[in-house]
Amino acid sequence: MVPAPVPSTVEGDEPALIVLVSNGPGELSTWVRPLARLLHRRLALRPLVPGASLGLRLVLVPCPNATGSEHRVASAWGLFDQVLPARRFWPLLLQPRRHGSWPRHGVVVFLGGDQFWTVLLSARLGYRHLTYAEWVARWPRWNDRVALMGPAAAARLRPRWRDRSWEVGDLMADLSEASRSDEPLAGGPWVALLPGSKRAKLQVGVPFLLETADRLAALRPGCRFLLPLAPTTTVAELQALAGAANPVARHYGAGVPLRQGNRLITPAGTEILLCEQHPAHGSLSQCSLALTTVGANTAELGALGVPMIVLVPTQHLQVMQAWDGWLGLVARLPLLRRLIGVALTAWRLRHRGFLAWPNISAGRLVVPERVGAIEPAAIAAEAADWLDHPTRLAAMAEDLRSLRGRPGAVAALADLVAELLPAGAVQRPPG
The missing domain is CATH 3.40.50.2000 (Glycogen Phosphorylase B;)
Structure with a gap:
């Protein structure tokens, strides 16, 4: 009615x-x-x-x-x-x-x-x-x-x-209906890498996920990687953030990837398929697992039923002031942004509750959230463990679909x- x-x-x-x-x-x-x-x-x-x-x-x-x-x-x-x-x-x-x-x-x-x-x-x-x-x-x-x-x-x-x-x-519930792709991804399993769309997140997410991909590729040689390019960034920006221009990148060992056609190739030889079509729901829906930052992308992945590990590496708080509300506004004050921004972000993380939208919606832990001084080696090992247990991934995907509601x-x-x-x-x- x-x-x-x-x-x-x-x-x-x-x-x-x-x-x-x-x-x-x-x-x-x-x-x-x-x-x-x-x-x-x-x-x-x-x-x-x-x-x-x-x-x-x-x-x-x-x-x-x-x-x-x-x-x-x-x-x-x-x-x-x-x-x-x-x-x-x-x-x-x-x-x-x-x-x-x-x-x-x-x-x-x-x-x-x-x-x-x-x-x-x-x-x-x-x-x-x-x-x-x-x-x-x-x-x-x-x-x-x-x-x-x-x-x-x-x-x-x-x-x-x-x-x-x-x-x-839920408007997100209709994403699954629109995500059917005429171009299936070959081989697999596929792991999606979502470093974010804002510079504050990209500064950490790009070098962190590139090294994670290298390590996961070494643990599971048959694993393939997909990186949906946010419409607000470019491949050149991603490459720059993986190099010396980004001070965070020196903490990670992936190096600057080269672009070859529709792929990025890391110095270690890991191939990452670029998806420049936006939104990338058709390709994302075919992934077995996603490694993602916090934000609206967790809601999109949840609506598509894609299992995920949500990452917040807190060892780089000085550049992670991408919070919403008055905390984020105060953290951006020109004269106090470093001191207050770090203090407020640390306070919020200690009193954070859930960060991923599926968890917020369900009021319980549906997808894992890794918050703290996390390292690519640990995340790669955890991702490999999930991929080694497809029934667990299927259970997470079903849990996500149950939260989605009817189209x-x-x-x-x-x-x-x-x-x-x-x-x-x-x-x-x-x-």
Whole structure:
């Protein structure tokens, strides 16, 4: 059952906008892109339907977990008639007309960041407002619709706002449906290496995982490696972070890999297949195991049912200030970042709870988290042990799939977006 449509007083084909609001690379690939693609399949939207009365726009908001290049990634998809980078968010609130044409009617959809930013933006533009609430809807009073991920978010919503809420499910659950690949990976087993997307994580993750791959290849010569390239980085940057330009790299022995076609070859001879297609869900879903940093990638891997070992090498706290919230903001203060950043990060690790999204979601340890002064040799040995016991890997994968929920959340969210649009703006795409 779908909630009753919100009454509209608009007639004809008066221009309108759907404005998706988000922040970091994980949210863009797992929430924004699937919804944008489905909206284009259902509605006549610019830019894919030139001259359509309804447009699709993306506004990025300030976020300490963003890389600063999200707008370039989203623009390359060709799904939006305008992408506004985070640095233009505050000027947009002050003077919208200087940042594009904004018709009188539209819908603002929260898909990542701070929910209050969409409260401000929808109020400033006079648009209707829809929030996708993963864990809690913070400002239901100023929402026309609240799309809830599941019962946990629903339980935290006051009864007075239940009539404007709808439980749509987990947007991540649809990743498995979209991950079917026409190009199977040959041989195996395959191990995915995910060093992160932000420089603070890459500085540690790249040299750490390259040495781990070398050591794992020595323990299991038939093992193959896949490195999905984050859209916010380049192969040249990965190579630089493995060399002398990165002070962390001197603690590891892998050296700078050479690029040969679609592969990186370490000085020890380990071949690592590069996956430059984004998102890399089709290739990732074929991996037996992933070695990954913390972040949205743990949610993606969990949604794909890929077993993982989550790594946080704390011996490099001085460069691992990639936390969210006020701790991360204070850790970035120019004059105090080294002293306070290290102290706050160490405090958070001691009082951390779970770090991987599957563990946070389940409230228990589903995937192993290795936090501390960990070394590539120990991680390679642990990975080899997992690969030697495929039944244990299969059990972890099944546990991850049980947390995923049923597919269909993207379609349900698209239904809610369409209901908030003016009736005259909802038209089917040609063909």
